[in-house]
Amino acid sequence: MEGPPASSRQGVLSHLENLEAHAHKAGLKQGETREHQENAVRLKMRIQELRCQRDELRAKLNMCRSQLARSKNTTKSGPQTSQATETSKQALLEWKMENVKGLLRVFHLTGLSGKLTKQGACLCISTAFEGTYLDSYYLDLLLQQPVRIQHHSVPAFIPLEQxxxxxxxxDIKRFCSVLSDHLNAFAGRxxxxxQLQExxxxxxxxxxxxxxxxxxxEFNYSLEGEGxxxxxxxxxxxxxPVRILPTEATVTCKETDDAPAAVSEIAAAHMAFFREKPLHEAFSSIIDLTANLSQAVSLASQPPPSL
Structure with missing residues (x-):
């Protein structure tokens, strides 16, 4: 039997190119939408951070004014100076505790929560991906000078120490925000x-x-096409380390010796999906593309209707 005519092959390749172009445009559009959403979330968090910094500066200014007023009213006697120093330390500790309370209120809506303890605070960082809540991690902070992490459940491969x-x-707020970004990206990946394996x-x-x-x-997967x-x-x-999408994606076909020329174009389309979509969503798009291509090949291989 003779293969499909050249015009049919041209039609299949043209259909493949159209499918790839459509998939690429759809992926870019989804990527732009996701990027806008992420930017909006980051801007909201930045606004919250700036408000907290404003409140901190006001608290520091009030504390300095209070200390300056007390120092003017004290004498140079040893016991009184020592008492003033202790009062200053106590005021600083109270300011730190109030600062942590503010942090807990601010971060409650961004996946962070916690409670005050006798020695400091216990923080909980909850992770999520596209509305699905995942794992939570805990840190016990000692509010002293310097602030120390007493206990934590952060995985060893997260650069917590750095x-x-x-x-x-x-900047303890920045510390919580950066750590949350690392944990959420890991949990998302x-x-x-x-999801891909399941x-x-x-x-x-x-x-x-x-x-x-x-x-x-790295993984291997098989797809059927052209019989x-x-x-x-x-x-x-x-x-x-704080992104859920790959920065590099490579797809190769192991059977390249006698594979159709279109396979290399299909692999390129797969790479675009992997770079632009979450892994399981990208694979779903790959299956849809393969099904559409198989249907196009089947239609092209059918003989033309008799007149």
Whole structure:
């Protein structure tokens, strides 16, 4: 039997290009929408941070004025000076406690909550992905000089020590915000990998390979087309530790020797999906693209109706 005529093959390739262009535009649009939403959330959090900083500055100014007024009214005697110093320390500690109370109120709507303890505060950072609540992590802070982390349940592969060294003493709000970004990104990447394995196990060839941080994933998957089964390998690299989408995506077909030329174009479309959508959503789009392509090939291979 002769294969489909050249015009039919041209029609299939043209249909494939249209599908890829449509998928790429849809992915870009969704990416822009998600980016706008993320920017809006960041701006709201920034507004809250600035308001807290304003309140802190007012509290510091009032405390300095109070200390200055007390120092003018005290004598130079040793016991009185010592008492004034103790009063100043107590005022500083009370200001820190009030600052933490304000933090707990501000962060309650952003996935952070907690309560005051006798020695400081216990913070809870809750993670979520697209409306699905995931794991929670806890930190016990000692409000002393310097502020210390007494206990925590943060995974070892999250750079907690580096984040604490950079922000904990200078800006505790920033410390909580950055740590929350790291934990939410990790939880989001893990959630996507779990959804892929649970929802698309029939297409996966072998287990998904990755590290504890889920910032490097590799897996094989098979798709049927043109009466054959093609095996693809995907490698995703998440170069930004606070992002849920990969910064690099590579897709290759293992059967390239006798594979149709269109397979390389299909792999390129897969890479675009992986870069622009969450992992399980990208794979769903890949399956839809494959189904549409198979339907187009089937229609093109049918003989023309007789007149």
């Amino acid at each position: 984040i604490a060294q950079k922000y904990l003493q200078a 893990k959630f996507q990998a779990d 929802g698309f196990a029939a297409f996966l060839e072998g287990p998904l390979q990755g590290n504890s941080l889920y910032n490097l994933l 054959r089964t093609f095996l693809f390998t995907a490698k995703l690299v998440y170069g930004d």
